[in-house]
Amino acid sequence: MIDREYRIQAWNRKRETGMQGVSREEAIGRTIFEILHRQPPEMLRREFDDVFTTGRIQEYQMESLATGELRTYRITKIPMRLGDSAVTHVITIGEDVTDWKEAQQRFAQAEKLAAIGQLAAGVMHEINNPLATIAACAESLGFKLEDVKKAGSAIPADANEYLQIIDNEVSRCKQIVDGLLDFSRPKQALKERVSLNEVIERTLLLLKHHVRFKKLTVIPEFDADLARVPQANGEQLVQVFMALLLNAMDAVGDRGTITVRTRRGTNAEEGVVAEVVDQGHGIARSELSKIFEPFYTTKAPGRGTGLGLSICYGIIQEHGGRIEVDSALGQGSTFRVLLPTVEHR
Ligand SMILES: Nc1ncnc2c1ncn2[C@@H]1O[C@H](COP(=O)(O)OP(=O)(O)OP(=O)(O)O)[C@@H](O)[C@H]1O
Ligand SMILES: [Mg+2]
Numbered sequence: 001m002i003d004r005e006y007r008i009q010a011w012n013r014k015r016e017t018g019m020q021g022v023s024r025e026e027a028i029g030r031t032i033f034e035i036l037h038r039q040p041p042e043m044l045r046r047e048f049d050d051v052f053t054t055g056r057i058q059e060y061q062m063e064s065l066a067t068g069e070l071r072t073y074r075i076t077k078i079p080m081r082l083g084d085s086a087v088t089h090v091i092t093i094g095e096d097v098t099d100w101k102e103a104q105q106r107f108a109q110a111e112k113l114a115a116i117g118q119l120a121a122g123v124m125h126e127i128n129n130p131l132a133t134i135a136a137c138a139e140s141l142g143f144k145l146e147d148v149k150k151a152g153s154a155i156p157a158d159a160n161e162y163l164q165i166i167d168n169e170v171s172r173c174k175q176i177v178d179g180l181l182d183f184s185r186p187k188q189a190l191k192e193r194v195s196l197n198e199v200i201e202r203t204l205l206l207l208k209h210h211v212r213f214k215k216l217t218v219i220p221e222f223d224a225d226l227a228r229v230p231q232a233n234g235e236q237l238v239q240v241f242m243a244l245l246l247n248a249m250d251a252v253g254d255r256g257t258i259t260v261r262t263r264r265g266t267n268a269e270e271g272v273v274a275e276v277v278d279q280g281h282g283i284a285r286s287e288l289s290k291i292f293e294p295f296y297t298t299k300a301p302g303r304g305t306g307l308g309l310s311i312c313y314g315i316i317q318e319h320g321g322r323i324e325v326d327s328a329l330g331q332g333s334t335f336r337v338l339l340p341t342v343e344h345r
Helices: 041-054 098-150 159-184 196-207 234-252 308-318
Strands: 058-064 071-080 089-096 192-194 217-221 229-232 257-267 270-278 322-328 332-339
Touching (some): 041 089, 098 159, 159 308, 192 234, 196 270, 234 257, 234 308, 234 332, 308 322, 308 332
Parallel strands (some): 217 257
Antiparallel strands (some): 071 089, 257 270
16 A cells, blocks of 8 residues: 555555565555566556546556566556545555456357357358269269260360369368368267377377378377276377377477377366477467467468367367467467366266
């Protein structure tokens, strides 16, 4: 609490602890500018004057790296009147709202993705039928051409090639449609007791033959005593780790290192945790909220569709789990899959 001269009049015990802590003896009687010397004095003065002159509570959020990691604080400045009219003191409260904010963002993200999923499912439904028609028409045209040829007539030189192109392009569309459907409502596949370690080992085995993957160093750090996931589909989980590992491969370039780790979670809902850690190019903070959206890609056309992570999201969601990411531009990314060790539905 400070007075009109910006002198600290009260300082609570909590503010004495931690790396940024200042003892009460040191703080009381000094001005806020002396104690919070890391912050620009004009800014501090402006913030307090706002409350002194308007008499209204001010609330805002700020981010700080003071503890070594990025945390978000909600700062509330409350006017206090000892007499009857003018504000005589201002009380400042700083709350660490990082976890709360993360939960909010997670919730907003889930809602957004659910909306996109619904839209996608609708569009895909509309596109599936015309695609099937195109494929069928191309096929019967092919048969007709055969007949014409058998009857001894000449057929246009490019005709078969064009039909082949139609066929290929239709398959490509179908792949995208199937991918999107995996995101918006993954197939209700058979669920059984699955070992996460085995799933990842299987994925690594499949990737062993990949030309680019072969050059990478993969460091497995498995918790051998990991509980099994009681209701899971191994194939779908392999698909998830395949997508995560391929992304990590793209991020680290040709000769990087990827760590794949499994460990015990903190509670039954997050019973087992798998992390794919790379030291690749990382993801800018402004992009982090988009990477799970279908078709979000930063890769060259033809290199990525932007469906990988959205499919992962859909599958993990369907498993009653959660997928998280920590990333810093230029430093690398950690993708974390949390799965329940209790039956979830
Ligand atoms: N490990 C990672 N490191 C850095 N960026 C990543 C990583 N994983 C994903 N991204 C970013 O997220 C985007 C979306 O990933 P996603 O897997 O959904 O699509 P994609 O890899 O671009 O294409 P697709 O997986 O369909 O082939 C990527 O284009 C990339 O920008
Ligand atoms: Mg991908």
